[in-house]
Amino acid sequence: xxxxxxxxxxxxxxxxxxxxxxxxxxxxxxxxxxxxxxxxxxxxxxxxxxxxxxxxxxxxxxxxxxxxxxxxxxxxxxxxxxxxxxxxxxxxxxxxxxxxxxxxxxxxxxxxxxxxxxxxxxxxxxxxxxxxxxxxxxxxxxxxxxxxxxxxxxxxxxxxxxxxxxxxxxxxxxxxxxxxxxxxxxxxxxxxxxxxxxxxxxxxxxxxxxxxxxxxxxxxxxxxxxxxxxxxxxxxxxxxxxxxxxxxxxxxxxxxxxxxxxxxxxxxxxxxxxxxxxxxxxxxxxxxxxxxxxxxxxxxxxxxxxxxxxxxxxxxxxxxxxxxxxxxxxxxxxxxxxxxxxxxxxxxxxxxxxxxxxxxxxxxxxxxxxxxxxxxxxxxxxxxxxxxxxxxxxxxxxxxxxxxxxxxxxxxxxxxxxxxxxxxxxxxxxxxxxxxxxxxxxxxxxxxxxxx
Numbered sequence: 001x002x003x004x005x006x007x008x009x010x011x012x013x014x015x016x017x018x019x020x021x022x023x024x025x026x027x028x029x030x031x032x033x034x035x036x037x038x039x040x041x042x043x044x045x046x047x048x049x050x051x052x053x054x055x056x057x058x059x060x061x062x063x064x065x066x067x068x069x070x071x072x073x074x075x076x077x078x079x080x081x082x083x084x085x086x087x088x089x090x091x092x093x094x095x096x097x098x099x100x101x102x103x104x105x106x107x108x109x110x111x112x113x114x115x116x117x118x119x120x121x122x123x124x125x126x127x128x129x130x131x132x133x134x135x136x137x138x139x140x141x142x143x144x145x146x147x148x149x150x151x152x153x154x155x156x157x158x159x160x161x162x163x164x165x166x167x168x169x170x171x172x173x174x175x176x177x178x179x180x181x182x183x184x185x186x187x188x189x190x191x192x193x194x195x196x197x198x199x200x201x202x203x204x205x206x207x208x209x210x211x212x213x214x215x216x217x218x219x220x221x222x223x224x225x226x227x228x229x230x231x232x233x234x235x236x237x238x239x240x241x242x243x244x245x246x247x248x249x250x251x252x253x254x255x256x257x258x259x260x261x262x263x264x265x266x267x268x269x270x271x272x273x274x275x276x277x278x279x280x281x282x283x284x285x286x287x288x289x290x291x292x293x294x295x296x297x298x299x300x301x302x303x304x305x306x307x308x309x310x311x312x313x314x315x316x317x318x319x320x321x322x323x324x325x326x327x328x329x330x331x332x333x334x335x336x337x338x339x340x341x342x343x344x345x346x347x348x349x350x351x352x353x354x355x356x357x358x359x360x361x362x363x364x365x366x367x368x369x370x371x372x373x374x375x376x377x378x379x380x381x382x383x384x385x386x387x388x389x390x391x392x393x394x395x396x397x398x399x400x401x402x403x404x405x406x407x408x409x410x411x412x413x414x415x416x417x418x419x420x421x422x423x424x425x426x427x428x429x430x431x432x433x434x435x436x437x438x439x440x441x442x443x444x445x446x447x448x449x450x451x452x
Contacts, residue, residue: 027151029109038360040084048115048133049077049313056305058099073317104141109151117314119159123281126159127175135211145219150233162269170235181210186235202262209257220251272316285329286322290342293354307332351384364389366406375439382446402445410434414441
């Protein structure tokens with residue numbers, strides 16, 4: 001069985017037909033609230049998914065006092081508050097500011113940094129990506145140029161295990177066994193076409209220079225995007241022939257950072273953290289759980305925060321509580337299981353996600369969360385499943401999955417999405433109505449054979 005929402009290579013983009021954007025990015029943030037059918041929405045960026053116990057407690061209080069009493073985990077390991085009132089923006093900002101969650105208000109939407117959540121916890125050798133996260137976040141918040149980045153631009157910091165390297169980030173740092181780091185911009189699938197036949201698909205930098213190199217790569221993207229006239233928000237949207245890789249190499253050299261060419265990014269080699277207990281070399285234990293459909297009530301969230309001094313929110317809509325004594329970890333896992341969180345990788349809910357759907361989103365054609373709950377109760381595990389209320393598929397994960405997309409009037413299209421080549425026997429899409437027919441169609445799609 002595949003792990004929940006396994007990281008895989010992003011869907012290829014035809015960069016010869018890159019879109020030209022003529023408007024600014026309207027991605028919501030903690031200060032720029034989005035108006036939805038269920039109230040206003042705030043999206044709080046959490047670099048590396050890291051939260052202290054106090055910060056997590058502040059988010060619970062904000063959701064309870066100002067929102068609908070729930071917290072959503074996004075596919076980038078961020079947290080959203082929904083159902084916020086029209087006049088609560090200033091109060092929310094003050095709560096977040098006092099908790100240290102808004103180190104720079106001008107940069108709050110661009111602090112999109114994901115990092116290997118099990119780094120340092122499971123005994124695998126690798127770089128200290130938490131250090132990289134802190135360094136990059138500090139550099140990002142100090143950069144005037146970086147304020148022009150889109151709220152969708154993503155940094156991924158991989159400790160060498162290959163989990164973050166597959167999330168389709170715009171700038172990726174991948175730790176190498178020789179103690180250096182590989183810097184990638186976008187998917188690098190078009191590096192030779194964009195920058196000439198001898199352009200590097202990646203650059204090797206020292207670990208000490210890694211965070212600064214990542215920021216310089218992002219700033220170089222802004223320069224190249226402006227020159228292209230495309231208004232691109234992400235690296236994959238740049239038109240062909242822009243020479244981003246060569247420009248990044250030149251920028252690093254000019255900044256005194258030694259950078260050597262490397263081969264293209266290797267395929268992903270690790271999946272999402274398993275649900276359950278993760279034993280650390282120092283004798284402590286981490287608890288890894290998943291939020292059903294990525295949503296937690298304040299009560300469930302507080303059960304999590306009572307367990308340890310730190311939380312790591314993951315891009316697979318999960319949470320890791322590290323550094324516990326074995327007995328405390330077992331007790332916390334049992335309590336979270338009782339509370340209804342996903343604590344077992346054999347659960348049929350492991351790897352199942354959904355957008356907001358009705359009634360929260362005006363564009364949604366169905367109440368996908370209710371329909372998912374009805375269809376997944378007795379479904380077997382297998383491929384990840386993502387339920388979408390419309391064809392936009394907001395919040396969908398990267399990688400091989402089953403897409404369940406509402407078509408209106410109780411109907412759905414069920415298709416198997418393969419981006420890795422590991423699903424050669426993917427069946428053709430089919431349609432189904434809610435009820436037993438839909439449950440059977442999703443269950444069948446989840447059991448598509450995997451060849452890797």
